[in-house]
Amino acid sequence: MKQPTLPPAPARDLTSWLILLGLLALVVASFASLPLQWSAFFTAEAVSSAREFLAGFAPPETSTPFLMKTLVALWETLAMSAIGTLLAAIVGLPLALAGAGRLGRAARAVTRLVLNILRSIPELVWAAVLLVLAGLGPMAGTMALAAHTAGVLGRLFADALENVEPHAEQTLRTNGARPLAAFLYATLPQALPQMLSYTLYRWENNIRAAAVLGVVGAGGLGQMLKYHLSLFQMPSAATVVIAMLVLVALVDAASYALRRALTR
Template sequence: MSEGLRRGSPADPGRAGGVLVLLGLAVLVVASFATLDLQWARFFSADALARMGRFLLELLRPATEPRFVAKLVPATLETLAMSLVGTLLAAVLGLLLALPASRTWEGDPARWRGATRFVLNVLRSVPELMWASLLMIAAGLGPFAGTLALAAHTTGVLGRLFAEAIENAPEGPAFALRVRGVGEGRVLLFATLPTVLPQLLSYTLYRWENNIRAAAVLGVVGAGGLGQMLAFHLGLFQMSETSSVLLAMMLLVLGVDALSFEARRRMAA
């Protein structure tokens, strides 16, 4: 039997492994639906739909009083500042940790790769809310703790992404410098980083978009910004004020998304 026939036969180990993986995923999906208490009939009942409708109608009347808007604008800027500073800190720290966490060439011993990747795993495994709760003990309530929480979690995410980008960088430019006896530091600066810089910037902009949303959520635990206003007004069932806060969040996210999209477009041009 030819090699092509053997490769396409039902007994192929790779194909059999793929089928087993798909069957395992199907079993997990069925088990998930079976173990969750999904009360679809209650969710789509007339009473539930009527209550959701009344709630949405209340949200369609945002508060526009000058006194409230005067509080909303600084909170919006505070949320923007938290996300921006947190992302910038994470980009710098993530790159510093990504360098020892990556193997830049085939003979690279990368002695600190395992330990650094463990640190990155720990940083990104802890959610932002948990980081904020821990940091508030030291820094107190306010945007400073929220900014540090965003930076800690995002450092783990960006560090891992940066390390993967550095390891997958084209080897040609770096190899050309190494055969001429150029040191590893200069190889990194003049060959590796220039080839992966657009990818690193794209990752950073994407995480900035995510951190806008995360910064709003962190305000719920007292980290300031729009999230703190949202928790306060929603807790008092002040739907008009809540609607204005949600509208400010959406406008902020749309603005950052548009800015990052334009930046990616210019980098790709």
């Protein structure tokens, strides 16, 4: 029996090849321009210094008062990430409607610019600015996460809405449904699982970001870690690091299970 022949692969145009060559040239130039000294990691002095530094973390601090203090900081970090992500989703959804062109081309261009600004500023920079306004503590960290994540989720939500097939909404509007009702009953249900998946994934990232924000005084485990490292209290720092790892692992597992359930 004669095997069916596969159709020929589509030919790449000149623009695609130029983009690939440009990316390759960028990678080569990046390696050539940076003074990367890989051998310095494997010298006897570097290995000995790393071993001595890591040995200072053992054994971790396990006293009951310190564990309770770490648990409070862990909860603070978790709360910062959860509230920051929730606020970002609430702000990102209306921005996504404008960013998806629902309010006209001019509103789309302006909103996309706003979203680019929000997400191009790192959380640490947002936290440094907000610490001046709100002072030290989790308030500045929470708002910093919300500001950056609103830009990310707004862009992702807008792309999800733009990628939805418009036929269902057009059918409802043709049959007399109002634009808002057609959007709520036809377009939003199609995009909602993907939007929820994006939100949960950003929550995972914000757990790590919330821990880092504590380094600049925004509360949580990061602030504890900076404090004990600055005093060279390595066993206490080891306990904080372990708490970070446990928190990230638990949130990753919970988020993965929720995303699997939503995308089935």
